[in-house]
Amino acid sequence: MKRMILIVSGALALFLLVWVARNYFPFFAASVPKIPDVSITSFEECVKAGNPILESYPSRCATKDGKLFTEDIGNVLEKVDLIRAASPRPNAVIKSPLVIEGEARGYWFFEASFPAELFDADGQIIGTGIMQAEGEWMTEEFVPYKGTIAFRVPAAKRGTLILKKDNPSGLPEHDDFLRIPVIFSE
Numbered sequence: 001m002k003r004m005i006l007i008v009s010g011a012l013a014l015f016l017l018v019w020v021a022r023n024y025f026p027f028f029a030a031s032v033p034k035i036p037d038v039s040i041t042s043f044e045e046c047v048k049a050g051n052p053i054l055e056s057y058p059s060r061c062a063t064k065d066g067k068l069f070t071e072d073i074g075n076v077l078e079k080v081d082l083i084r085a086a087s088p089r090p091n092a093v094i095k096s097p098l099v100i101e102g103e104a105r106g107y108w109f110f111e112a113s114f115p116a117e118l119f120d121a122d123g124q125i126i127g128t129g130i131m132q133a134e135g136e137w138m139t140e141e142f143v144p145y146k147g148t149i150a151f152r153v154p155a156a157k158r159g160t161l162i163l164k165k166d167n168p169s170g171l172p173e174h175d176d177f178l179r180i181p182v183i184f185s186e
Contacts, residue, residue: 043069058090074160074179083108083163083178084142095185097150100131100161106139108176110166116147117162118182120154127151131163153184 040046046061046069047053054060058071073090083104088094100116108114118127131147149161158181165176 040067040069043071045069072181074181076178076180079176079178081105082176083165085161085163085178085180088161088180088182090180091183093183093185094161096127096153097148098127098129098161099146099148100129100163101144101146102163103142103144104131104163106133106137106141106143108165109133109137109143109145110168112137114145114166115164116149117164118149118151119160119162121156121158124154126154126159153186156184158183 040049040051040063043059043061046063046067049063051061051063054062054068058073058077060071061069063069071091076085076090083102085100085102087099087101098118104114112133113130116129116131117125118129120126127149129147129149131145134144134146137143161180161182163178163180165174167174167176
């Protein structure tokens with residue numbers, strides 16, 4: 001009987017000690033360091049690891065240790081008042097020939113066109129094309145454009161599409177571009 005009372009008393013004392021520590025000394029729990037997951041270094045790795053994707057644009061992925069990784073969408077948000085790409089969208093899976101469509105301000109064109117270049121992951125040009133205005137381009141308003149780029153599929157999975165503002169002056173202060181990350185179809 002004494003043994004039973006001793007066991008119950010010990011368990012009750014341990015429970016009381018844990019309860020007091022949790023409720024009156026919360027800094028004990030907060031001082032335990034979180035071990036970072038050093039294997040995750042990018043948005044794609046974060047998503048593959050099954051971490052939650054936050055509802056935002058661009059998408060963000062949160063790891064268990066609180067690190068945030070943002071999806072690369074190029075510079076589409078910075079250029080939305082100058083040029084918009086309806087197709088391809090950032091991180092779209094593409095194949096050859098790539099059809100490019102969207103709208104750009106009239107001053108993005110020169111003689112109703114502007115150039116586009118497709119790069120592989122190593123920064124090598126794998127295709128070029130000319131985007132043609134599909135309407136009156138001598139305006140400051142948005143004008144629809146369309147064009148095609150044929151390319152060889154590179155070994156790397158990712159690449160970049162660059163839509164360049166036509167700059168007949170050649171002066172660097174008039175250069176501008178839209179950068180769209182893409183994924184090559186296998």
